[in-house]
Amino acid sequence: SQQGEEDPQALSIQEGENATMNCSYKTSINNLQWYRQNSGRGLVHLILIRSNEREKHSGRLRVTLDTSKKSSSLLITASRAADTASYFCATNAGNMLTFGGGTRLMVKP
Amino acid sequence: EAGVVQSPRYKIIEKKQPVAFWCNPISGHNTLYWYLQNLGQGPELLIRYENEEAVDDSQLPKDRFSAERLKGVDSTLKIQPAELGDSAVYLCASSGNSNQQYFGPGTRLTVT
Numbered sequence: 001s002q003q004g005e006e007d008p009q010a011l012s013i014q015e016g017e018n019a020t021m022n023c024s025y026k027t028s029i030n031n032l033q034w035y036r037q038n039s040g041r042g043l044v045h046l047i048l049i050r051s052n053e054r055e056k057h058s059g060r061l062r063v064t065l066d067t068s069k070k071s072s073s074l075l076i077t078a079s080r081a082a083d084t085a086s087y088f089c090a091t092n093a094g095n096m097l098t099f100g101g102g103t104r105l106m107v108k109p
Numbered sequence: 110e111a112g113v114v115q116s117p118r119y120k121i122i123e124k125k126q127p128v129a130f131w132c133n134p135i136s137g138h139n140t141l142y143w144y145l146q147n148l149g150q151g152p153e154l155l156i157r158y159e160n161e162e163a164v165d166d167s168q169l170p171k172d173r174f175s176a177e178r179l180k181g182v183d184s185t186l187k188i189q190p191a192e193l194g195d196s197a198v199y200l201c202a203s204s205g206n207s208n209q210q211y212f213g214p215g216t217r218l219t220v221t
Contacts, residue, residue: 042200042214101150101151102151
């Protein structure tokens with residue numbers, strides 16, 4: 001079973017625009033992670049945010065975490081065509097990762 | 110540093126046939142995971158190994174699925190017999206001392 005739910009399921013934007021994806025989860029977590037998956041490829045780790053952190057940045061990525069609402073968001077600024085991929089949030093409790101259903105992002109050149 | 114290696118990348122078999130997938134984790138990673146990913150969905154954990162011990166296999170359908178990691182390095186996942194509903198991507202991942210998992214490219218299985 002998948003703990004996380006992601007919203008939207010699909011997102012289409014123009015190059016240069018910002019993309020925001022949201023993730024909600026159900027149980028207590030140690031941390032939350034975001035992954036990217038290009039078509040036909042494995043998952044690539046993007047960023048990890050711990051349960052005691054509220055915001056984290058990495059390059060053009062900005063992740064927020066609200067443990068009171070059990071939700072997280074991933075913001076990609078100044079998107080590029082190469083950002084086209086599926087993005088998954090994954091909650092970590094112990095050594096287990098539980099993935100959401102993903103957001104399929106298309107960035108049009 | 111080489112990443113997680115999986116083979117084959119693609120496999121097409123007829124239903125009721127057996128199939129096996131192989132995974133070589135990143136050198137030094139003690140923890141190995143097998144995930145199942147259906148089309149349009151996120152990965153779901155099948156089994157987790159700490160060295161050669163399966164510490165979480167609660168989601169592994171044990172009537173037809175089996176896995177092993179005999180020397181605590183490489184691992185194989187087997188399905189016997191395969192069913193149409195087993196068509197999916199099978200992902201292997203490994204992790205070391207941190208919480209970060211590194212994923213292989215996956216094996217895409219098609220059962221006809």
